Amino acid sequence: MSDKPTIAAIEGWYTMDADKPHLIGTSCNSCGTYYFPKLSTFCKNPSCEGEEFTEVQLSRTGKIWSYTDSQYKPPEPFIAADPYVPYTVAAVQLEKEKMIVLGQVVAGVGVDQLKVGDDVELVLETLYENDEANKIIWKWKPVA
Amino acid sequence: MSNEIAVIGVGMHPWGKWGKNFVEYGVKAARDALKDAGISWKDIDYISGAATMRCGYPGYVAGATFAQALGWQGAEVNTSYAACASGSQALAAAKAKILAGEAECALVVGADTTPKGFLAPAKGYRPDDPDWVRFHIGITNPTYFALYARRRMDVYGDTLADFAAVKVKNAKHGSTNPYARYKKCFTAEDVAASNMVANPLRLMDICATSDGGAAVIVCSAAFAKKIGKSDAVRVAAISTVTPTFAGEIIEMPDIATDSAVACDAVRFRAQLPIKAYEEAGIGPEDISLAEVYDLSTALEMDWYEDLQLCARGEAAQLVRNGDTTLGGRIPVNVSGGLACFGEAVPAQALAQICELTWQLRGQAGNRQVENAKVGITANQGLFGHGSSVILKK
Structure with a gap:
């Protein structure tokens, strides 16, 4: 383990709780619709005139809606390790919020280890490292 | 009228x-x-x-x-x-x-x-732009098409052979089209030998830009x-409706769907032809042929269902039966589709109209659909844009 500090790769999108992290969203005080990333201006439900929102922690477990991987190195602003290591991506359905959230799957898990409907939980893992820090992002991890 | x-x-x-x-x-x-x-x-x-x-x-x-x-x-x-x-x-x-x-x-x-x-977003550190964020965390354009394709496999039992069959079909259709860019009659072996881009989609499952x-x-x-x-x-109908909140499917370039807590989830691609059918006063049973946006092979199969050419989940059966091949019950992409053209964004929806016009006039030569009377187009792009146009004799 390096002794470099761990810093959120994207500030304010998730709690930095190492054990039980959550994505941070908002919910509309009028109709209850959830938003991720956070929305705090005008509700997008066409039947709602809500302008007041409450910051909420989204469910940290869900079921896989679908999954894939990235065999080619993506363009910037993705910061790839050298040599490039393909990673897996999952779209995860959150039951309470009735929404699907994308994210990488933890390192070492390939598409052949996943199925639609599998249970996953949110964890924090390194997105990339630079000289100053480990940049941390949310990822989905299969629940054993 | x-x-x-x-x-x-x-x-x-x-x-x-x-x-x-x-x-x-x-x-x-x-x-x-x-x-x-x-x-x-x-x-x-x-x-x-x-x-x-x-x-x-x-x-x-x-x-x-x-x-x-x-x-x-x-x-x-x-x-x-x-x-x-x-x-x-x-x-x-x-x-x-x-x-x-x-x-x-x-x-x-x-x-x-x-x-x-490939197209990429503007540089710098811009976490306020969700499009920047999704590229930063490694969500590229093929990611979305691959998610749709994989879901078809796990939920409906579609196979890689089904996806390859769509490519083989479109390649054959387009092989004699003088306006197509790719005219080679690719085989299922060619598709399987092409590089994996985003599992389960290979290079030959995904369309190029032209x-x-x-x-x-x-x-x-x-x-x-x-x-x-x-x-x-x-021109019997032109549908250019927006999506309806809450969107059911994760759409490029979003990181999350709308939350369907207060509104039912609605599938945008299915809404586009519904409006077109209503405007034309006809139904899917009246369609002779369709030109759809096959950004990927698997996406063409989603369109069969969104156009109501078959029930949800049954698109692979249409492919296996040869129903969507020239000579079949409801030929799709007889022009060769994006598989043979590659996407030229502002020209593509009009190219679909050109093909339907030639088909309905009986001027499509080797690609001619017999007794074509009504044709429909369908496409979907970024930021809630999409269209479906119906032409008839």
Whole structure:
């Protein structure tokens, strides 16, 4: 383990709780619709005139809606390790919020280890490292 | 019928990676369409261009750019931008103008020159832009198509062989189309040997970007009659509806879907043809052929279901039966589709109209669908844009 500090790769999108992290969203005080990333201006439900929102922690477990991987190195602003290591991506359905959230799957898990409907939980893992820090992002991890 | 307009001319510039100015492609397509209609450029009183975002200012004002290149002649001008639906929106503008009695005969034209390689967002650290964030965490464009494809496999039992069969079918369809960029009759082995991009999609499951140009001439029923083309193909419907909140499917470039806590989840791709069928007063059982946006092989199969050509989950059966192959019950992408063309954004929706027009006239040669009476197009692009157009004899 390096002794470099761990810093959120994207500030304010998730709690930095190492054990039980959550994505941070908002919910509309009028109709209850959830938003991720956070929305705090005008509700997008066409039947709602809500302008007041409450910051909420989204469910940290869900079921896989679908999954894939990235065999080619993506363009910037993705910061790839050298040599490039393909990673897996999952779209995860959150039951309470009735929404699907994308994210990488933890390192070492390939598409052949996943199925639609599998249970996953949110964890924090390194997105990339630079000289100053480990940049941390949310990822989905299969629940054993 | 009073809410229909006539298609009296169509023309295209071959798709490819020619590297020329987009205006050249558009003007060539426009001149071919004028010749096809048997009228002169000076007979056009409304020009409606589909914009391109990749060719600088002339692309943003495409209608005027094409008008100037064809020779300023005082026609009224419009430019529409709606991502992949730009051509359909430009057509809708012409239709509205004609049905309002403010124009008789309109030229609708779109063309594009595409850069090499993949498109990427602007640089810097910009976490307030969700499009920047998704690239930063490694969510690329093929990611979305692969998610849809994989879900079909796990939920409906589609196989890699089904996806490859779509590519093989479209390649064969397009192999004799003079406007197609790729004319090789690829095999399932070719598809399986191509590099994996985003599992389960391989390079040959995903469409390329191309240069190209397409043009359509539409007019009032009275004008068509005046020039002896009363039996011209008709535009029976143009649907350009927005999505309805809450969107059911994770759409590029979003990181999350809408939350369906307060509103039912709605599938955008399915909404587009619903409006078109309503407007035309027909149903999916009346369709002779379809031209759909096969950005990937698996996405073409999603469209079968969204167009209601079969029930949800049954698209693979259509492929396996050969129903969507030329000669089958409901041929899809007999032009060769994006698999053979590659995408030239502002021209693509108009290229779909050109193909349907040739098919409904019985002028499609080797690709001709027997007894074609009604055709439908479908496409979807970024930021809630999409379209579905119905043409009939």
